[in-house]
Structures are given as C-alpha cells and as structure tokens.
Amino acid sequence: MSPTPEEIRSAPKVVLHDHLDGGLRPETIVDLAADHGHELPVPDADGLRTWFVDSADSGSLDRYLETFQHTVGVMQTREALVRVAAECAEDLAADGVVYAEVRYAPELHLDRELSLDDVVEAVQEGFRQGEQRAAEAGRPVKVATLLTAMRHAARSREIAELVIRYREAGVVGFDIAGAEAGFPPTRHLDAFEFLRRENAHFTIHAGEAFGLPSIWEALQWCGADRLGHGVRIVDDITMSDAGQPVLGRLAAYVRDKRIPLELCPSSNIQTGAASSIAEHPFGLLAKLRFRVTVNTDNRLMSATSMSREFSVLAEAFGYDLSDFQWFTVNALKSAFIPFDERLALINDVVKPGYAALVAQRTLAHLRPASR
Ligand SMILES: O=c1[nH]cnc2c1ncn2[C@@H]1O[C@H](CO)[C@@H](O)[C@H]1O
C-alpha cells in the first residue's frame, strides 16, 4: 500500500543535508532584499519561487550555484540571519522533520558588518527561536549546525577552527561545498587533518558533479565521515553477464564500511547528476544495502521538502512506511550528535511515530465503514 500524503507528512523525518541559504521563503527574500538594497531578478514572491526553480533547472552545478547570489545577498545582517534560521527550523518542523543538520558557509555572510563569529551566533540564535516556536506549535524539532567552507576559496582551516570554537553551542560538524570540478577535496587537507586531531566530524560534497576520484579522495585522503551526495559511487558498480551488480573496490568499501550517503534526488535532476527520479541510483543503492539517507539539499531551488522527496521516491520505487523508517534510522545512525541522543531519537520518537502510523492503518482497515 503506498503511503498517503498525510502519512508521509506526519511520519517522523530526519534530514542531514539541507543548506540554510538554499531554503529561504520567497516572501522573506522580498522583505530582506528591500532592507539590504539588493536587486532581485523578479520583484514578487511568487515570481521568485518560480525563478529559483527554473534557473536552478539548468543541468549544470555551476549554473545552479549562481542562483545563491540572491539568497546569500540578503543574508548579510544579524537580523536577517536570525529570521532565516528561525523560519528554517519552523518550516522543517511543519514538514514533520524531527532532527535536522542544516549547513551554510559563514564566509559568504561577511559583506556588511558581520564577523565569522557574529554570523554563527546569529544563526544559532535563529535556530533556537525557531525550535521554540515549533515546540509551541506542537511539532518539536532539533536543529544542529554544520559549517561549510567553499571549496574554491582558501578559508577552510579558519572555518574548521570556527566549528571547534562553537562545538558546545550546537555546531556539530564541518563540510566543504561549491563547484566540484577542478577543486578536489585534498586542497583542504589541512582543515580535515586539524578536525581529525580535534576528534570532530565532517562530511564532504563529493561524487555529485564529478565522479569516483572525488569520492576516493574525500574518504581515503581526507577521512570524511559521510559523503554529501556520493551518488556517483554507482560508476563503480557494473552488471555481470548474468545481470548481477558487481561492486568495484571503492563501492565495496563505501558499502561495507557503512559510509552514509547523503542522497538528494531532486537536486541531482536539476544539476544533471541523474536524469530522472525513476532512473536515480537511489533505488539500486538502497537495494544493495548501502547506507542511504534522503535529503532535500536546497528546498527553495528544488521546490521540495522531505515529504516531497519521500513521495517521489515512493512513486518511483514503491517504498512504504517501513522503508521510510529504515531511511530515517539510517540518517540518525549517521548524525553527528552524540550516540545516546541519536538512540533516544530513534527509540522515543522515530520508532513510536512509525508504529502509530501503522496502527492507524490497521484500525482504518478494521473499520471499513469509516474509510
Ligand atoms: O548541491 C550542492 N553542491 C555543491 N555546493 C552546493 C550545493 N548546494 C549548495 N551549495 C553551496 O553551498 C553553499 C553553502 O550553503 C551555498 O552558498 C552554495 O554555494
């Protein structure tokens, strides 16, 4: 039985890969653009909503990333960052997300008056406000932060130090993002080695626009805990003459070591990393028991949400509630918060949440008249 939209929305969900500057409400961009004196490509919220999706729908990661100038451009004051972060937490909670790791690049928010530390403090304040409002609305969510360094820039060591400085304040890890081709993760080895010495966690955008060498470097040179996307790992899987999948050494390593894949299906269609949801490697990777997780990447650019990602995957691959629970538990197992907190979310929130949905179905089935 395929899950209903209401079941999908109320199912407890976890997102590990969601960009703060890729998830603004269009209405908020319009308000903030006026404050910032930032010129937008279209003046109204509805027009902007469509503009972001159409412009990001380019088939190229580089062009997709160009759209961020109109989100980052209006996130240059403390007030703007607090508001965007609070709304992010509220929007995730309204979609049934119970735990989120949200990332952004502090170095992109220094155009006006803020220092790196000011940026982090503003965003943390916003997440706390949003969590409080979500809890008051009866939809509690916990939002943890990952700080991203841009791979074409040279501030990764500084950002890694920022992660350590704010590790007691809700910053749980590090990431590098931006254009992949020409900017291998080993450019930032210094930052990764520093983080490993500090016993800190990090993920790396790898295997999205560029293939296996980038994944291999991220894991075997840099020591990434997770892969941001990692979808091109399928390039190391071939079919035998008998039609059986055969894993190359890197694919086998990723699967056998249970390296989490932060898969973002809709985003991959827009950047050309996959041609359609039905042909997305998610289905194969899940079948081969890789540690797959479902993510939004950029809710604004892809006009998506966790519920929408679940629903397009269910449509393409026939997933049901038990599969959604598996993806959600996978995500929590891979989260950067302490193990006891992950376990508590799995046992006290996720499993009871799915069990309640299954029980509701059984009840509905027993009372056909009420259907
Ligand atoms: O899918 C992606 N691949 C690579 N970089 C990305 C992706 N989505 C967003 N960003 C980049 O990460 C920065 C910090 O959030 C964004 O400003 C954008 O440039």
Ligand SMILES: [Zn+2]
């Ligand atoms: Zn991303």
